[in-house]
Amino acid sequence: MDHKRRTFLGIGLAGLGALAAAAVGWPLFRYLAPRSSREAAGKVVVPEGDIPEGGARFFEYAGSSAVLVRKRDGGLVALSAVCTHLGCIVQWQKESQDFLCPCHAGRFSTDGVVIAGPPPKPLAKIPFSVSGGNITVG
Ligand code: FES
Numbered sequence: 001m002d003h004k005r006r007t008f009l010g011i012g013l014a015g016l017g018a019l020a021a022a023a024v025g026w027p028l029f030r031y032l033a034p035r036s037s038r039e040a041a042g043k044v045v046v047p048e049g050d051i052p053e054g055g056a057r058f059f060e061y062a063g064s065s066a067v068l069v070r071k072r073d074g075g076l077v078a079l080s081a082v083c084t085h086l087g088c089i090v091q092w093q094k095e096s097q098d099f100l101c102p103c104h105a106g107r108f109s110t111d112g113v114v115i116a117g118p119p120p121k122p123l124a125k126i127p128f129s130v131s132g133g134n135i136t137v138g
Pocket residue numbers: 083084085086087088101102103104105106117118119
C-alpha cells in the first residue's frame with residue numbers, strides 16, 4: 001500500500017471514529033447538560049381556556065406526565081398522570097369523569113383517589129395557581 005492510500009484510509013478511519021464518538025457522546029451530553037431555563041424553573045403555564053369543563057389536558061411536568069382536569073363544578077385539579085401501581089400513564093375518561101389505567105384497570109377519581117384496581121396510593125397532587133387567565137403548574 002502506498003503512502004497516499006494509507007493516509008486516505010487513515011483519514012477515513014479517523015472520520016468514522018469521530019462520527020462514532022459523536023453518536024455516543026451527543027445523547028450523553030444531552031442527558032447530563034443543564035435543562036433550558038423554562039424547564040429548570042419547573043413551571044408549566046397552560047391557558048385556562050385550554051381545559052373545558054369536564055375535560056383534561058395532559059402535559060410534561062418535571063420530566064414526567066401530568067394532567068390538569070377541570071371538574072364539572074368548575075374546580076381545577078393538577079395531578080401526576082403516572083399510575084401508582086406500576087407506573088403506566090392513566091387516561092382521562094370524560095364520560096365517567098375518572099382516570100383509567102390501561103395496564104391493570106386501576107381507576108382514580110377526578111381528585112386522584114383510588115376507586116378500583118391495584119394502585120396502592122392516590123395520584124400525586126401537583127401545586128398550581130391561576131392568574132390572568134393562565135394556570136401555572138409547579
Ligand atoms: S400500572 Fe396502573 S393499574 Fe397497574
